[in-house]
Amino acid sequence: MTAMKLNTEDQARLEKLIAAGLNRQPALKAPASLQSRVLAEIARRAALPWYHRSFRHWPMVMQVSFVLTALATVVLARSVILWSHPVHAASELAAPVSGSFSFLESLGSAWSAMASMFGAIANALLHRVPGFWLVVGIGVAFAMYAMLAGIGVAVYRTLDGGRTHA
Amino acid sequence: MQSYQDMVYSTAMRIVGNDAQAQDIAQDVFLKAFEHFDRLRDSPTIGGWLKTVTTNHCLNHLSRYRKRWRFFSEFQRPGEQDDEPEIDFAVPDTLFDDLAADERHDIVERALGRLPEHQRVALVLYHFEELAYDEIARTLRVSLAKVKTDILRGRVNLAKYLADARPSNEPN
Numbered sequence: 130m131t132a133m134k135l136n137t138e139d140q141a142r143l144e145k146l147i148a149a150g151l152n153r154q155p156a157l158k159a160p161a162s163l164q165s166r167v168l169a170e171i172a173r174r175a176a177l178p179w180y181h182r183s184f185r186h187w188p189m190v191m192q193v194s195f196v197l198t199a200l201a202t203v204v205l206a207r208s209v210i211l212w213s214h215p216v217h218a219a220s221e222l223a224a225p226v227s228g229s230f231s232f233l234e235s236l237g238s239a240w241s242a243m244a245s246m247f248g249a250i251a252n253a254l255l256h257r258v259p260g261f262w263l264v265v266g267i268g269v270a271f272a273m274y275a276m277l278a279g280i281g282v283a284v285y286r287t288l289d290g291g292r293t294h295a
Numbered sequence: 296m297q298s299y300q301d302m303v304y305s306t307a308m309r310i311v312g313n314d315a316q317a318q319d320i321a322q323d324v325f326l327k328a329f330e331h332f333d334r335l336r337d338s339p340t341i342g343g344w345l346k347t348v349t350t351n352h353c354l355n356h357l358s359r360y361r362k363r364w365r366f367f368s369e370f371q372r373p374g375e376q377d378d379e380p381e382i383d384f385a386v387p388d389t390l391f392d393d394l395a396a397d398e399r400h401d402i403v404e405r406a407l408g409r410l411p412e413h414q415r416v417a418l419v420l421y422h423f424e425e426l427a428y429d430e431i432a433r434t435l436r437v438s439l440a441k442v443k444t445d446i447l448r449g450r451v452n453l454a455k456y457l458a459d460a461r462p463s464n465e466p467n
Contacts, residue, residue: 135384140447146390147450150457151422154403159304163318164297167325174326 299342300325303349309419310353312408320356324349350424354434357416384451387458394460406456414449417442 135143179187187195254263303324307317327348328335335341394402407415416435420426428446432439 135447135451139384143384143447143450143454146387147453148422150390150399150403154423155400156301157305157308157404159300159321160314160318163300163304163321166318167322167329170322170326171329 299345302342303345306346306349306423307353309404309407309423310350310416311356312410312412312415316356320349320352324352346424350420354416357412384454387454390454390457394457402457402460403453406453406460409456410449410452414445414452417445418449418453421446 174182179191184192184195258266300321304317304321307320307324308314311317311320324345328341328345335344338344407419410418417431420431420434421428426434428439428442431446432442435442
């Protein structure tokens with residue numbers, strides 16, 4: 130038997146040999162501790178108080194109570210704001226508040242606000258920091274990034290190389 | 296649970312190749328099954344459900360790990376081309392017959408565990424989970440050519456490990 134390049138026929142023969150062997154392979158025996166681990170975890174989760182579980186697993190009464198309480202809090206907060214300000218001031222207060230909410234509801238507005246904020250920061254930087262130092266800063270940032278990437282590749286190849294080269 | 300724990304654990308162990316991770320995955324699968332107990336209790340397809348959930352769970356686990364290294368993994372190493380593998384290997388006439396049955400199981404599992412992850416996962420999905428090449432490529436999000444190459448190389452490496460484990464090759 131001499132080493133040779135695998136042709137299609139050899140590949141098919143190898144597949145048949147491997148398949149025949151693997152098909153006879155029985156299931157691995159699960160560790161005896163697996164069942165007790167699962168049962169212990171089920172017991173642990175069952176023993177958790179309802180407020181430590183996800184909302185989906187809260188008792189129905191608590192779910193409904195939570196939603197009602199949340200709504201009541203919003204209504205109460207609104208009432209307190211209206212009560213604590215004179216009626217004529219309420220409309221003045223409501224305008225910026227509703228303006229803020231409509232701003233939050235609109236993702237496009239949020240994005241444009243972010244863009245204008247970063248634009249303003251960039252504009253301020255361009256006017257206050259000399260161009261030379263900006264170029265140096267960008268160069269240093271790029272060099273640091275390249276260096277970290279290089280270290281990462283070296284570490285990955287050192288740690289993982291032995292396993293992926295078969 | 297007793298009826299399925301070996302199957303779930305085997306599937307996890309063969310895909311992830313690590314005992315502790317396989318146990319964690321098996322535990323998560325049974326906890327998930329417990330959450331769906333009402334639906335699964337009388338289901339005739341519970342075995343298939345458990346196997347599918349285990350496989351998906353393992354692949355998610357591996358892809359989470361792989362994502363951390365994806366940037367570095369995508370640097371292709373020399374000799375890792377996806378297509379036209381040139382492999383020098385003489386296919387033996389027998390692979391498993393020379394091994395005693397009681398030893399064979401352990402030797403094969405150990406040999407599977409020695410394969411690189413990308414070869415082992417593709418090989419296990421093909422031979423144990425009976426997925427087709429294109430299904431494996433879709434599941435692993437790699438090219439069809441890479442799946443074929445990984446499986447072929449996995450078979451060759453498995454055959455080499457098994458040949459090394461034969462009694463005639465053991466040191467006296």
